[in-house]
Amino acid sequence: MQQLSLPLNLPNADIDQITWFQKILTFLGINRGAAWCDQFGLSLRYRLNQQSHSPIKTLSLFSGGGGLDIAFHDAGFDIVQMVELEPKYIQTLEKNSQTGQWLENSQPICIDIRKFFPSPDLKVDFIIGGPPCQSFSAAGRRAAGVAGTKDTRGTLFQEYVRLLKTLQPKGFLFENVYGITGAQKGEDWQEIQNAFKQAGYTIHFRLLDAADYGVPQHRERLFIVGVKTGNYLFPYPTHGPDSPGKEPFYTAKEAVTGVDKSHTEPGLTGRYGHLLTDIPPGLNYSFYTTEMGHPHPVFSWRSKFSDFLYKADPHSPVRTIKAQGGQYTGPFSWENRRFTIAELKRLQTIPDAYEIVGNDQACIQQIGNSVPPQLGRILALSILDQIMGVALPFPMQYMSPNKQLGFRQRKRQLTKIYAQKSSEAIALLYIKNKSSNIQIITGKEVRFLSSDFGWSKNKSDHSIKINLTYELNTSCWMITAQTSDILTEENKFVLDVFPTLGNENWVIETDKVKLCANELNPHLFTALWKAFEEKILDITGMADLVQLSGYYQYNPRFHGVMTFSPGLQINLFWLVVQCVVRGIGVANQLSAQNLSLLWGVKTENIFSYLQSLRSMGYEVRNHHTNPQIPQGEYLIPYIFPTLTPRTVQLRKNLG
Known part of the structure; x- marks a missing residue:
């Protein structure tokens, strides 16, 4: 492990004139620049190791690629075990737990948490980790609601609670997407709160944006800190407009400066790859919509996820890095190419020296699923100070529970900025x-x-x-x-x-x-x-019928x-098709009984008709294709067939 030789005395500085975070940087001997977070972690660990406090034994659950483990290890916590199901992630944890590596002396365990029963000898002071979040994610909401705890992945928090009851640590940190608070109309969130309370913990929670804590990435996540006794307050942002010193955000360009780009491949391939070049930094596919003023729109407004053809702005933090995505899932570099794995690590504040094992896809998954270590370090320090009672050699500043942060409001204001960027870019195009x-x-x-x-x-x-x-x-x-x-x-x-x-x-x-x-x-x-x-497509450049019509949750454009033909003998199914083309029973979740009334056919024949529509290329969804849809309800999104060989729904069935 790389060691730093740093003086223990504070450098001479008028620290009364600087903010609490600047005082930390001064104490650690860190200056802002490319990869400053790596040096922050190294120096922090070195300094805290000089203090003679008892080891804080910590259990890591759902460890993934190790983002939270890096953070808490750097803040002086002793990560005794890391529980992770995926073997490919375990390889990364094992690689970095070896002597001289970032997580040295930690013990990765490859096991399903439902089968993890700790030894009676295991004593821990703290537990960290967040279960898989897909069942509470934006993708779940877009697919017609959020599965939440109705999804098996959503019930993994119960295993977290089981281990809290068994091990009884002083506290815990739990991370997840903010969608967890709204799943199943808030019922799941209440269930989660009650479960932690029954385990003996008072919980404190906040939605935080990683960019507010020195990460060159806007990443909104819910953090829950539970305590056995005492109180807990979240630390003030260290960067951005809400930080006490209004420290500028750590930008994407600053973060990736100096990374080896000798093996980068220019451009994107595929049907839409050529479109990336003209998209202004900070914008996505919506640049090619009528609403943004494009003279030859290719896509319909809000018909794609926001990361589709998203090009990062070098002068701002990037949007959230996704663990999984398709061929056109950003962020892409402002140099009109994919970011390298080394660059993505910088954007997630994963140390350069931390080795992620696997092919590009496996590496991106681990990066995108991680809690950014720099955000984790600040939270770990606040826990060290308030819950573990460790005297820190520098100040911390905490927010009152009712303190409102402004990142959501600033996010809404970006629409006007993007529209202006789009207008300026279009003016430069040959139209x-x-x-x-x-x-x-x-x-x-x-x-x-x-x-x-x-x-x-x-x-x-x-x-x-x-x-x-x-x-x-x-x-x-x-x-x-x-x-x-x-x-x-x-x-x-x-x-x-x-x-x-x-x-x-x-x-x-x-x-x-x-x-x-x-x-x-x-x-x-x-x-x-x-x-x-x-x-x-040939004449207008519009990508497909969905783009022409618009996303089904909005009013159709055609x-x-x-x-x-008069006198033609037709069966009832073709009358159903006639109704669908007119939009009757389309773009709404409806029961078989409702569809039978709308289409004028028998309820017992509805399932057969829906199967026939699928055989013609119509996308038909129900609980079997999309678990978020209630049992007994069906959704036909569009009046026209949309299935293609690439469509995910093609590989599903109605049951």
Whole structure:
């Protein structure tokens, strides 16, 4: 382990004129700069080791990659055991627990916490850790509510409580996403509070932003500190507008300065990779929306997660680093590339010398799941001072319980800043005249629709050949589809698509769209929507039908009407499809009984109809596909089919 040779006396300084955090930095001999947090941790550990207080034996639960363990170890806590389920995370903990490494003398244990029963000889003073947070996360809310403690991951806090009851430490620190307080309309939060109280602890909790504590990342998390006796107050922010000295935030550019970038790969690949270049730093995919003023919108407002194509601003902390994400999940560098693992460690304040084991994906998971050590260090010092009774060689300043922090309000104010950035960036772009995009386009094409709803120019196994005829002009887009090679004039059904009344975001330079087929065939129905979507992308750049319509929780930007050829014999299912195209029973969670009333069919047939809709490419959700949806309710998000080979819902079933 790297050692520092530092004088024990305070440097000469007029400390009465500086804030409490500046006094700590002065005492530790630390100056702000790249990787200053690493030196903060090393110096803090060295200084506290000079004090002769009894070891504070600490048990770490849900240790992950070791973020909290780094923090508490640096603050003089003795991490005796680290309990973690994932073997790939254990490899990181083992690597860094060896002699001379950051967590030396700690003992990683690879075990499911539900099977962890500590030895009767184990005595601990403190417990740290937070269980997996996915069941309380933003992703859960977006999928139709939050599963909370109804999810098996959400009940892991009960194991935490079990160990509190068994070991009876003086206190504990519990970290989780803020969604935990709102899960199941607050019922889960009340259950969690009661469980800690029954274990014998008074709890104190706050939502904190890591950027307020010297982390170059805005990361909001709920922290709960429980105490057996006495009181606890959270420390004041060390950085940002709420800090006593108004210390500027630690910026992303400051943090990554000096990192080796010799192995970086420029740009992004894939369908949307090229879009990153024009996005101003600090913005995301929303730059390419009508609401931001883009002349050729690609996406619909709030149709993606906020980290989709998110480019970091070098002069601010980055947004939250995610543990998991797709190909376009940011933050991405302002240099229009992915951040390296070394840079992500800096942005999370994980020490350069701390080795994270695994491939890039495994490393990103461990980084994104960690509590940023610099935030953890400040909390650990406050616990050392107030709960453990250790006299610190520097002051700490604490907030009253009713002190309001301003990071949520500042977050809301960013919308205006982003809009201005977007406007300035668009003014610099070469903007084509939209009316020149299309005058009259006619032609014939062949496409193939595969069983997994792939849409291609090339034939594949189990694909169906679709013959298409296009006639696109400024008054109407007409697309006709048939499976036969012999052109047939008569249409068996027509889908008329119109912009919603008063909608100003209909980016297609035409008054309406007509999708026609010469036979009542489910494959042709799906193919027509696919063909329409393809032309939208080719002509306008709009990514897909979802972007054209808007995210389903908002009012749709277009509506549809399905009509059949007079005299055509149709079964009840096609009447259900007709209702769905009109938006009847769509974009709301509804029971089978409600759907039967809306569609005019028998309740006992609803499940069969929903299965048939899925076979046509419609996304249909229920409790089996999305546990957040109550039993017996169903959700069809859109009036058109949205399933593709890449769609997660394609690999799920309705039960």
